[in-house]
Amino acid sequence: KAGVTQTPRYLIKTRGQQVTLSCSPISGHRSVSWYQQTPGQGLQFLFEYFSETQRNKGNFPGRFSGRQFSNSRSEMNVSTLELGDSALYLCASSLGGHQGPLHFGNGTRLTVT
Amino acid sequence: KNEVEQSPQNLTAQEGEFITINCSYSVGISALHWLQQHPGGGIVSLFMLSSGKKKHGRLIATINIQEKHSSLHITASHPRDSAVYICAVLSGAGSYQLTFGKGTKLSVIP
Numbered sequence: 001k002a003g004v005t006q007t008p009r010y011l012i013k014t015r016g017q018q019v020t021l022s023c024s025p026i027s028g029h030r031s032v033s034w035y036q037q038t039p040g041q042g043l044q045f046l047f048e049y050f051s052e053t054q055r056n057k058g059n060f061p062g063r064f065s066g067r068q069f070s071n072s073r074s075e076m077n078v079s080t081l082e083l084g085d086s087a088l089y090l091c092a093s094s095l096g097g098h099q100g101p102l103h104f105g106n107g108t109r110l111t112v113t
Numbered sequence: 114k115n116e117v118e119q120s121p122q123n124l125t126a127q128e129g130e131f132i133t134i135n136c137s138y139s140v141g142i143s144a145l146h147w148l149q150q151h152p153g154g155g156i157v158s159l160f161m162l163s164s165g166k167k168k169h170g171r172l173i174a175t176i177n178i179q180e181k182h183s184s185l186h187i188t189a190s191h192p193r194d195s196a197v198y199i200c201a202v203l204s205g206a207g208s209y210q211l212t213f214g215k216g217t218k219l220s221v222i223p
Contacts, residue, residue: 033211037154043199043213056210088154101158102146109154 002026004093006105013112018079021108025072025093029103032074034066037088037107046089049074050096078110086112116140119200119214126221132187134217136200139181144203146211147174147185151196159185159198190221 005024013019025032033048045058049068066076072093078085088109092102118137126132136145147159160167160174162183167174171190176183187194200214 035211042215043201045211045213048210058210090154090156092156101161102148103158104148104156107154 004091004103004105006089006091006108008108009106011108011110013081013110015081015083015112017081018077019081019110020075020077021089021091021110023074023076023091023093023105025074025091026103029093029095030072031094031096032068032072033092033094033102034074034076035090035092036060037090038086043090046076081112083112086110116212117200117202117214119198119217121217122215123218124220126190126219128191128221128223130190130221132190132194132219132221134185134198134200134219136183136185136214137181138183138200138202138212140202140204140212142178142181142202142204145176145183146201146203147183148199148201149196150199150216156199187219190219192221192223195219195221 007022031050034046035043037043047057047066048055052068063079068074088107090107092104094100094102116139120135144161144163146161149157149159162176171188173186197216197218199216201211
């Protein structure tokens with residue numbers, strides 16, 4: 001069974017630009033969640049989607065948004081990039097809610113210059 | 114104050130030692146995850162538990178809901194166990210928000 005796939009692996013953008021990251025979950029998993037990891041703040045929850053609906057959102061500004069498609073693939077978008085958005089962005093898939101362990105992708109490392 | 118506190122922050126052990134990593138949390142939770150992150154960023158889910166104890170190979174995880182505390186034990190530690198171990202709590206039935214500890218960096222020396 002293929003794992004969680006995140007694309008791209010690395011991305012360099014300049015301040016003010018926007019970026020879209022993609023996450024393909026394990027087949028059959030309907031929940032996709034997104035996380036930001038920085039050296040200072042550690043891992044922080046961004047949002048979670050289940051069957052195309054956002055069920056919860058972390059404490060991030062509205063510049064961070066996401067969506068989930070009918071095939072459970074998910075994208076997250078960051079608009080008007082700031083230097084502080086430089087981070088490793090991870091997604092994880094699961095059967096949904098408390099139903100099993102999280103399966104993480106390898107992440108997208110975003111550098112904002 | 115962080116809702117999830119891990120201790121110790123850093124741990125160095127000799128190969129073969131028994132290791133304990135602790136996680137305390139202040140909120141009501143429905144489940145707790147233990148995660149392992151190797152250099153390079155990949156995260157592996159080790160355990161998800163809401164009560165009692167789970168064991169997988171040399172790894173054991175326990176949780177005490179009343180005391181809001183969980184421990185991860187590694188028996189007969191090996192250099193390949195060197196990684197960052199992260200505790201994360203899942204709060205709220207029906208919602209899905211994970212709050213993470215800052216992680217414990219473990220180095221096992223041969």
